[in-house]
Amino acid sequence: MVIRFKLPTMGTILLVLLVGLFSAGTASADGIAHIHPHPRMLSLVQQQPLVLEYHNGALLKGNYSLTLLWYGSFSPAQRAIIVDFFNSLSTPIPTAGKKVPPTVASWWRTTESYKSGATAISVGRQVLMDRYPLGKTLTPRNIRLLATPGRHKNIITVVLTAADVSVEGFCMSSCGSHGSARLPWSKTRGARFPYIWVGNSATQCPGQCAWPFHRPIYGPQSPPLVAPNRDVGIDGMVINLATLVAGTVTNPYDQGFFQGPKEAPLEAVSACTGMFGSGAFPGYPGNVLTDPVTKASYNAVGIRLRKYLLPAMWNPKTSQCATLGGAHLLIRGELCEASWPRLESETDQALKRKGQHTLKRDAKDGSVPRPKTARTREYGKGEGVRGIGRWAPSPSMAVEPVGHLT
């Protein structure tokens, strides 16, 4: 499926405006009642109970390692943000009796309720392709060819394209996609393998693919949030990767959990587009935590106490989009921070040491390891590649049908 954003039609703009007007304290998707300053026209914004149906096919359960293909230039600091995110999915944070905010691992644990059984994720092989072996303009077929070589058993391959790479459909209609392709018949009898692609939108379309860290280009505007790792493009990629990894394990081959047509499914996280905290409504990501010093917005911590902002995920047990933290996050950031000790991640400490305790992007640390050239032999046809797009997020828009990436 493709992470797809929709350019709003006049109708959606109107709806969004209405919703914006009337939903200052909307009922949140976590189903917990809120105290509202004034009565609202609930009928305008109330959501249908959301049900992702199970289509009786395979899910990815058990141990999976991620092969990361870095296409184009990424700094070590940028790669660390994403690698730490992935390695946080299945690594509980030892809390030693301390109160900590929700963790990335607690977010991921919701996937265990899709049928039953955990999916443990870790980062495996990484390939740097910083010499752009296929150039700076890629097609979906190029992405599939990049993803095909190498081992695939219990592996999800993730292609990450740098900010200066244009991919057909990227920023026009999508922020990334996941799908599957077949291996050559001779060796594997055409076994399928899952893969994901996400692009860095920092320079091409941060308003579409890095919201809420950048102003949306259309629709209701609220001030952008400060990206938790001070990198709008990479923190935006984390949101899209979170969406697609959850979609991959719960609907790897179009027969898992989704709502709507299989060519344009709403999956675990894409069904909850635009929601990050309680009280989210179109154009407003919801109540999340704010670091009092850096002003970074986040709702989960991972390994090395790195902060992340993760999207809501549909919970099969409640048939609701669950935002992180539930009742705790109903209180605005500052209050939550007051009851949690301020968490200083390694990034915070490093910035402090450098005397840069501000909102600067991580410096590009010079040296990049030697590139390995990707093999680009042609293999079987891709199938079922879908994307998700995130235009500035609106649950109401999320139910609109979206099309094939290819």
Ligand SMILES: *[C@@H]1O[C@H](CO)[C@@H](O)[C@H](O)[C@H]1NC(C)=O
């Ligand atoms: C997954 O890995 C863990 C630890 O490495 C191991 O204990 C467990 O048996 C593995 N599970 C499966 C299904 O292979």
